[in-house]
Amino acid sequence: MPERLVIRAGRSFLGGAFRPAAVVVERGVVVDILSVGDRVAGAKTAIVPDDAVLLPGLVDSHVHVNEPGRTEWEGFRSATLAAAAGGVTTFVDMPLNSIPATTTPAALAVKKAAAQPSAFVDVGFWGGAVPESLGMLAPLHAAGVYGFKCFLAPSGVDEFGHLDRSQLAAAMEEIAAIDSRLIVHAEDPALLHEPPAHAAGALGRGYEAFLASRPPASEASAIDAVIAEARRTGARAHILHLSDAGSLPAIRAAKADGIRLTVETCPHYLTIAAEDIPDGASEFKCCPPIREASNRDRLWEGVVDGTIDAIVSDHSPSTVDLKRSGGGDFGLAWGGIAGLQVGLSAVWTEARMRGIPLESVLPLYTTGPARVAGLTGAGAIEVGAPAHLTVFGVDDPFRVEAAELLHRNPITAYDHRVLSGRIRRTWLRGRAIYNVTEGAAGAAPRFRGKPKGRLLSAAVGAVS
Template sequence: MHPPADLVIRSSRVVLPDGMRPAAVRVSASIIASVDGYDDAQGGTVVDVGDSIVMPGLVDTHVHVNEPGRTEWEGWETATRAAAAGGVTTLVEMPLNSIPATTTVPALTAKVAEAWGKCSVDVGFWGGVVPGNVADLPALWEAGVFGFKCFLAPSGVDEFHHVEEADLRQAMPVLAELGAPLLVHAELPAPLERAAASVAGMDPRSYATYVRSRPPEAEVDAIKLVIRLCREFGTRVHVVHLATAEALPLLRAARSEGLPVTVETCPHYLHFADDDIADGATEFKCAPPIRDRRNQQGLWDALAAGDIDLVASDHSPCPPEMKGYEAGDWFTAWGGIASLQLGLPVMWSAARERGMGPEHIARWMSAAPARLAGLQARKGAIAPGLDADLVVWDPDGQVRVSPEMLHHRHKLTPYAGGLFSGEVLATYVRGARVYHRGRFTAAPAGRLLLSGDA
């Protein structure tokens, strides 16, 4: 006897926690009621997607939406439409570059109010750790943030100052007591300052100059610091957007020691390398920078081995004029890659070339980020009792990146013109189809998620 269903989606290729196989996913009242055999598709509306892949919706835990305060950079409507078009069913938004930054409960309240009713996918929030806000952290956690982000080097915006070891020594015991993760932008100022001095007077349009100004040493030294403090305080630490493979032995050793350390990298570090980037092509600017192919291979090896836990977009857009493309000056251009809609095809194209399957994509971009945010009881897998968040995609479908197909507020992206495999056909959020073959099929109905509700 099958449980009642409103919707049944079946495919010859459904990505489940134990592998990919033919199955029918039964949905009732926004929840996955059961996962049955392919021939058991009965009751409710049956959608047969043939050989298209049905996978858990992506969970992107590193997204800058920037509203309120910098809505001209991005906003809830445009960002979450881009997410839906890219198969992302849940995103967790960073505490900057909005104004105010999410470092107090009133700032979180203001952000939630701005997001209300505008989102096409489900949305959660990270809080921020900045100098002087330790007293605010328990209240922010109680108010529903999923954890806290800090910068160890200047963030680029005045509302979100970077922290030093003394600040971490105040904050990390508090976070350990709460059980909250600390997400760390891991670059230290001292190596950056030395490197900046070494490139003074060099061509600011040269990508090699920019890469030299942000050396691997800055990442390695920052990761040494947070591992040492993790060992001392027991705080869960997550290293965001790892760009240097040189830090991987440190991270492996920390994990083998049993320390609660996780790490992510981003599609742009896995797809691009320095020899792809022309001088003055500031649409590629990000921090840490994209490095060479040997480094890229090290990141791929670590991802395949499980030494890197997850892949997140670090979607960080800005108005095109802030990239200063005409001047091409890497040091005055804003740093950030616009990519929220493109993670699935970019990662699938590269993974398939390396002999990996859709199960790997689901692990890196659905299950692991859901665990980071503490959402694994609701998101990140196709299993009974979880939200019916699904993406249907064609692994052979071609995606040519053009301004017309992007739903980000601004269309400038280093992926422009690229041809990728892995076309998103449909996206379901809690059983409701929100995107289908280039069209949005429902009014914004994404929920705002708070950690206490997870």
């Protein structure tokens, strides 16, 4: 009989609430959930301390790994190690900025070949809807992508073009026909204020000029277009990285009308305010941009009232040189926030200051992104589910040092921030893959074993 593992915790997140439980694992699957003191014969036991909680492995449906092609930005080994250290046991990889972009079945095969030997956590894949691939999405859908990403404004990389309004309509029709989902970077290029041609893209070191170049009206216009096409076609649509809280009423109304619409936001929009971004600090550049504190407050209202379905990292790293391009000029620096490892800690720190309980935030890190992507068996501790589990020390102090994170490049908007709450231990299918040991030098991460993450397919299930 295979060895059983029982994990006992005074606070286990089960069915949306905390309660004492003993979670029994066999062959990588949760086989029983018992009272915390129940005996389990022949089982190895792990005890979660009283100052920590047992959570389902977190799910992140928005991660840019960039391998192959731009592996110096991030690769599957570094990204999945950082994920495990952040409690994330399942993520879905974006179809850019790798080369080739994941817009064909052949490109998906290349991506999987890069991921398979290096993944410490489970990884699924989004496909891309670009002008050249419209009318040919069905084969990539059949190959197992969880849906299709498109941009309505330039993506920043030449190999992943954006859709105009007529192409958005065509993509929605195609998505509806194959019953997939379209996930949309929603900015209207007609309402973006690009630098003049003679400036060669430069905006200067002040954040205000960059913020003004990507106004809320651009986001709102694009979101309105997505809602209109989802209404017309009946297709499933998802709004990526919402930064404009002014669009929440339109999203609420669309959902109330039964439109198949979901929306995510990101830790950086919930924890950082434009007013606090120093001149030249291009590690804070992302698109759409981090907006003002008043906007951040209204985004939190969308989190609390359930309008926002998921909080995801939008981990979009690059090299330090690219992030510092132009000496901190916000027009010239690469846009993207590296934060895969620290998302829950950052959001929990902000939530507790606002009096929002942890159990209100956790669904947006677990079942929420799982539903957004259509992942099955992820984000919940329940009988029959994979034993993806993590231990979170809710009061553990956590000072972020970019050089100590497991992301490939030591630059992040969270550098030097002091957070509350840290992941202490992570299991993948009942196998301990990460823990933090405390010593004289402080907390040190430790990994066990070889990469054992699986590549997930929406079409045929997990593939080892």
